[in-house]
Each structure stands twice: as structure tokens, then as C-alpha cells.
Amino acid sequence: MSSEGASSSSFEKRRIGQVLITCPVTSEAIYTGVDMDSQEFEHTAFNMTVKCVRCGDQHDLNKTGAWLRHRPVNPSSSPV
Numbered sequence: 001m002s003s004e005g006a007s008s009s010s011f012e013k014r015r016i017g018q019v020l021i022t023c024p025v026t027s028e029a030i031y032t033g034v035d036m037d038s039q040e041f042e043h044t045a046f047n048m049t050v051k052c053v054r055c056g057d058q059h060d061l062n063k064t065g066a067w068l069r070h071r072p073v074n075p076s077s078s079p080v
């Protein structure tokens with residue numbers, strides 16, 4: 001029996017996620033305002049500062065402190 005059902009079509013849907021960092025003051029995750037997919041995230045060298053919505057200070061956005069959070073898929077419903 002040959003099982004080639006899950007062959008790699010190499011055409012994956014690139015999901016956009018939110019780039020988050022952790023506020024060093026409140027230790028809460030904050031959204032940096034940057035959206036990108038995981039491939040772009042891997043190849044992006046972040047070099048910017050973000051105004052924190054938690055403490056109001058400016059934090060460095062760099063690769064080591066940032067991560068990507070994917071939003072759940074919301075089919076054609078936009079809660080305003």
C-alpha cells in the first residue's frame with residue numbers, strides 16, 4: 001500500500017500573524033502594530049522601537065524578544 005496522501009504540495013497558505021513583544025515593565029504581551037506571516041518574520045531583522053500601550057514607554061523591538069501570534073481564522077465576520 002502506497003500512502004502519498006499527505007504529500008507536500010509546497011503551497012501552504014501563508015497566515016498573517018501579529019508581532020508581539022513583552023513589556024519589560026508590566027510583563028504583558030503587547031502588540032507592536034506589525035503584521036506579517038511566519039516566513040517574513042523569519043527573515044526580518046527588527047530594528048525599531050514601539051510605543052507601549054501598557055506602560056506608555058518605548059520598547060525595543062528586536063528578533064529575540066518578539067514572537068508571532070496567529071489570529072484565529074475569522075470567516076467573513078468582522079466584529080467592529
Ligand SMILES: [Zn+2]
Binds near residue numbers: 024054055057059
Ligand atoms: Zn511597556
